[in-house]
Amino acid sequence: MPDSPFYATVESRRTVRDFLPDPVPQEVLDRCLDAARLAPSSSNLQPWEFVVIRNTDARQKANAACLNQIPAKTAPVLMALVTHRDTWRRNRDEIIRVFETRGPLRKSHESYYRKIIPMVYMTGPFGLLGPLKQLFSRIASMFKPTPNLMARSDIRVMAHKSTALAAATFMLAMRAEGYDTCPMEGFDPWRAKALLGLPRGAEVNMFLAVGKRSDKGVWWDRVLMPRAWTVREL
Numbered sequence: 001m002p003d004s005p006f007y008a009t010v011e012s013r014r015t016v017r018d019f020l021p022d023p024v025p026q027e028v029l030d031r032c033l034d035a036a037r038l039a040p041s042s043s044n045l046q047p048w049e050f051v052v053i054r055n056t057d058a059r060q061k062a063n064a065a066c067l068n069q070i071p072a073k074t075a076p077v078l079m080a081l082v083t084h085r086d087t088w089r090r091n092r093d094e095i096i097r098v099f100e101t102r103g104p105l106r107k108s109h110e111s112y113y114r115k116i117i118p119m120v121y122m123t124g125p126f127g128l129l130g131p132l133k134q135l136f137s138r139i140a141s142m143f144k145p146t147p148n149l150m151a152r153s154d155i156r157v158m159a160h161k162s163t164a165l166a167a168a169t170f171m172l173a174m175r176a177e178g179y180d181t182c183p184m185e186g187f188d189p190w191r192a193k194a195l196l197g198l199p200r201g202a203e204v205n206m207f208l209a210v211g212k213r214s215d216k217g218v219w220w221d222r223v224l225m226p227r228a229w230t231v232r233e234l
């Protein structure tokens, strides 16, 4: 890889499963959270929420929800990364509000955020409109390229995709600051949701253990799939 700070960060990021007790300075955490907020997201809807678990009792419960995995137990900071499929309207309105503070709303933005976004994201009462929208998109696609007018399950995928990009950005930012992370999807989703008091349209995307690696922090040497399995040209 080229000799640059970016590639050095990418290469030295590893999943760390055993942490030193050293605290993570608040300003480092804040910088990395602000870097994560710059991650790309579907229609810029930023469907994520980082929850830093500070309360001792909540931390005990979060460790247990993470199945008492060693990274959760040893990390000085544990965070839950929440994905929201219930915030698209609020966030769409915020995008329009910010655009409007910058001048008259462009026709293309107006039509995208006021017409196309609701058409794609609205699934009607109990999500009943979703399967009809999917069927309509599938049939229309036989005649011309058509976007997927989403059902609830598609919106869930959309929200998780974007949230995972925020997670990746956060993990790389942490590494650039000399800290380490462990992403965890080995957790009890029901307990995690109850602990964080999440509404129906939100769920935990992953937990992130954060801190400085101990000398037994990295458990295995890297194993990469053959390049030909993971990269191809058409």
Ligand SMILES: Cc1cc2nc3c(=O)[nH]c(=O)nc-3n(C[C@H](O)[C@H](O)[C@H](O)COP(=O)(O)O)c2cc1C
Residues within 6 Å of the ligand: 013, 014, 015, 016, 017, 069, 071, 182, 183, 184, 185, 186, 187, 206, 222
């Ligand atoms: C979405 C996701 C979930 C993961 N969940 C866990 C987990 O619950 N526990 C764990 O120890 N590692 C977990 N990992 C870490 C992976 O095992 C790790 O990324 C992989 O083995 C590659 O190692 P590296 O990150 O050091 O390159 C997870 C990684 C990702 C991306």
